[in-house]
Amino acid sequence: LSLCRLHEKIPEIEVIMAGWDVGNYKIPFIHLNxxxxxxxxxxxxxxxxxxxxxxxxxxxxxxxxEVMACNSVCACTMGPNNDWMVNENNAxxxxxxxxxIADTLYEALNDPERLAKLRKAGLEFAxxxxxxxxxxxxxxxxIEKGIRADIEKL
Numbered sequence: 001l002s003l004c005r006l007h008e009k010i011p012e013i014e015v016i017m018a019g020w021d022v023g024n025y026k027i028p029f030i031h032l033n034x035x036x037x038x039x040x041x042x043x044x045x046x047x048x049x050x051x052x053x054x055x056x057x058x059x060x061x062x063x064x065x066e067v068m069a070c071n072s073v074c075a076c077t078m079g080p081n082n083d084w085m086v087n088e089n090n091a092x093x094x095x096x097x098x099x100x101i102a103d104t105l106y107e108a109l110n111d112p113e114r115l116a117k118l119r120k121a122g123l124e125f126a127x128x129x130x131x132x133x134x135x136x137x138x139x140x141x142x143i144e145k146g147i148r149a150d151i152e153k154l
Contacts, residue, residue, distance in 0.1 A: 001102075002102045002105070003015055003029065004029065009102070010106065010109065012030070013109075017031055018035070020036060022035075023035075043066070051074075051109065051115070053105075054074055054076045055077055056082060057077050057096055059081055064082070064085060064091060065125075065126050068091075068126035069123070073092060073118045074086060076091050076092070079096070090118060092104060
């Protein structure tokens with residue numbers, strides 16, 4: 001719904017759909033159906049986009065960092081699962097409603113200076129996250145610390 005509304009405002013917009021095959025959907029705007037692709041292909045897709053939309057309203061996602069590391073601007077849904085990582089300084093924060101998403105993206109796409117600033121800030125932010133292994137190790141250490149605390153209570 002958001003992309004249809006955005007297309008009404010910017011008829012020439014081109015969208016890349018990645019993650020699954022959308023060939024059976026009626027999509028009324030210019031788009032590429034990238035389907036399921038490998039991680040290196042996904043990085044290439046991210047790097048070609050002005051904005052990558054990350055819809056994650058219930059779980060922690062590291063996808064914003066992946067988008068930023070590919071030198072694209074991340075548009076991420078607002079919420080406590082994302083706010084720890086992304087904010088107005090390094091990403092476009094989008095609401096959880098179709099009209100708000102479309103309007104926010106429209107404003108951003110019409111502000112190239114803001115996009116350039118966010119692209120630079122996002123890339124700098126992503127450089128602090130070096131590998132999946134290091135990030136997984138942080139989670140492991142946190143869980144291990146919690147287990148040790150529980151054992152000490154016994």
